[in-house]
Amino acid sequence: MRGQRVAIVGGGLAGIAAAEALSRFPFEIHLFEAKRSLGGRAGAYRDPEHPSLIDRCQHVAMGCCTNFLGLCRRLELEECFRRDTKLHFIDGDGQTHPFEASSWLPAPIHLASAFGRQRYLTKPDQKRIAAALWEMAPPSAVEKYAGRKMHDWLVEQLQSEVAIRCFWEIVLVSALGAPLSEVSFVAARKVFVDGFLRHRKAYQIYVPRIPLQDVFDVQAALKLEERGVRFHRQTPVRQVAYFNSRFNVRFGSGSEATFENFIAAVPWHQSPKLFSPILKNLMPKLDNVEEIESSPISSVHLWLDRPLTNLPHAVLLDRTSQWVFNHGARQFKESTGYYYQVVISASQDLAGMKHDELSRLVLGELVSAFAAQPAPYLLDYQVVTEKQAVFAATPFLEGLRPTQESILPGLALAGDWTKTGWPSTMEGAVRSGYLAAEAILRKYDYDEPVGDSDLPVSLLSRMLWGLGKDEHRR
């Protein structure tokens, strides 16, 4: 490996994870990123009216995101995230329902009493939800309901409209990036098994304490530079070709360079055009990536003249707004503004709405949810909609995702959209980067895993449903 050069194209989480894994070995690693900063979709922007960086959209990880958390540990980024064990659901009447695991019960009953306290769900609804979770949990459900769309399955399981809207949808739409009428049962099952049923810490959420750009473009990059990784920002790659057992990389500037190894870590919609026709022929699945459905996420940033709530974040039920994150007091012009970020996943229905209209709708929802009196004054707002934020976890998705390893040694794909079994998340991106690194390492006869194992399955979940018995390392 010594002296062998690796080009990684794309400085999102997938590219960063690949660089992290390979930097444990004596490669010469070059990471090329088209934009000014690393982080990709988990990025931030500057606005002249606001002194601090603004995350394009709030990102959170969960306790089950073992590879993302492992990457953070290896790059000493743990301090950049806060771990929250308590969630809050706010119903249509403005009632707040805390949701926190018992301090001692094992999964899956650790959340039973928290679930029972969600009074916007009637007891019959809660019973039917529990019965549906019981039906979905065993590994055999994957085969039994393969190809099924989640909404159809929920109707079959006699779930009421309220249960679908206020329980299933609220968890799944943000995790899977599409309405329940489009997402697959298998993907939905994975969210519940990994996030709630297998381990008592899996549901906890990790919230960045500092802007994402500071996490990935500054702190992560610094650690990787110490390990010798060379970052080339604002260096778009136009195309890669293969000559004389080497990858010939042509940059947007017209210059070229050759490498023994190449990892493409760009999003699905940008991947096919990166490869010369000959290389593309070696990766037949790239022809199908256009069929991967993208889904938008809108992020509404509000600066108010007074605080709305002390809660750090809340899930809003029965509203357009889905999650609200409280970022506290921030400097705004010459004074102070209280900054809130509201996330709306699968926001395609809002496409025609003007930004001021959407901001006022969201503000109205926050005021009623938190019964804020007198109503705060809106100092400033910004709406950021990422049209291709995530891919939708439809029943066809898994058949479209390529593996990281190609048939050409030294050539690998990474990106949240490649085959990891995970939805479009930072965890999926990091897993893909680690799997791409493993593919490169196999060329040098190194065949050990570089990533992290899943959280272990609790004894009770194993006994109840046989969870974990069918699992390999990842």
Ligand SMILES: Cc1cc2nc3c(=O)[nH]c(=O)nc-3n(C[C@H](O)[C@H](O)[C@H](O)COP(=O)(O)OP(=O)(O)OC[C@H]3O[C@@H](n4cnc5c(N)ncnc54)[C@H](O)[C@@H]3O)c2cc1C
């Ligand atoms: C609005 C929004 C909210 C989200 N919320 C969450 C969340 O709360 N939790 C969560 O886990 N996930 C969330 N996600 C998903 C998460 O951001 C992505 O899954 C993850 O960041 C994808 O990482 P990636 O490296 O695969 O791709 P990307 O982040 O897209 O990185 C690809 C990089 O490649 C670069 N690139 C592309 N073409 C070229 C080229 N030709 N040359 C050089 N560079 C190139 C791009 O500039 C980009 O930096 C969210 C995404 C969005 C958009």
